[in-house]
Amino acid sequence: MSRPSTRLTGWRRIASAMWRAPEDPQIFGTLELDAGPALAFLARARRAGHHVTVTHLVGRAIAHALRDVPELNVRIRHGRARPRRSIDVFFITSVAEGNDLSGVVILGADAKPATAIASELIERSGAMKRGNDRELAQTKRLLDRMPWWLLRGALKVTAFLTQELELDLPALSLRRAPFGSAMVTSVGMFGLPSGFAPLAWMYDVPLLVLVGEITPRPVVVDGRVEVRDMLAVTATIDHRYVDGWQVSRLMKAFRSYLAAPEQFEPPLPS
Secondary structure, three states, X not given: OOOOOOOOOHHHHHHHHHOOOOOOOEEEEEEEEEOHHHHHHHHHHHHOOOXXXXXXXXXXXXXXXXXXXXXXXXXXXXXXXXXXXXXXXXXXXXXXXXXXXXXXXXXXXXXXXXXHHHHHHHHHHHHHHHOOOHHHHHHHHHHHHOOHHHHHHHHHHHHHHHHHOOOOEHHHOEOOOOOEOEXXXXXXXXXXXXXXXXXXXXXXXXXXXXXXXXXXXXEEEOOEEEEEEEEEEEEEEEOOOOOHHHXXXXXXXXXXXXXXXXXXXXXXXX
């Protein structure tokens, strides 16, 4: 015999009026990784004259993982998974002395060594921070001058043209699939231990990875407690693209790269 319905009261009544049924497909995951191998690689790279950071390595690890799990390097359209043309990683970067955000997409990131990714990012993000990037300056002027009530509609139109139709829009300094195959950002440089970044509707990527701060933590190694430098990494994942099986495979490839970066990179001078 079914129970009769009852009238909601108190907080449950207020909550039902505040929110609608959930539709957001985002899921969240967190990892703590031994940062020792990454730090050792970074030290060797810097001795060789390359300013590589842990964020560059994490972006390279994402590209490596997407190459190992190609079914995630897709665009979901009309019930079909359409492969992307290449594995591109979008790095979110701060501009205007940290008061604004922009980003750089690295094309073919799976085929570029971490040192090349670092050099390209330093050059292009440096131009953005100095105000010398013409494409960014032009896009920013257009957005800043647009009335706020038109902005959301303009974003929808440009997202449709660049994402759905995969068109380059040189007049607006916008390129097709501007956010690439996946995104990475960092809060570790600001001294924040970790966090989660949101996936916006216009990104059209399966995951956004956030790099936290490297901090010494007690961990168990071979049955003994040791203090090691640990890297906090979190991911916001679009559940439409992945299930647990695919996430586990992606994580395995991601961790294998960061556990031994030198095995996946060209030799560095000793």
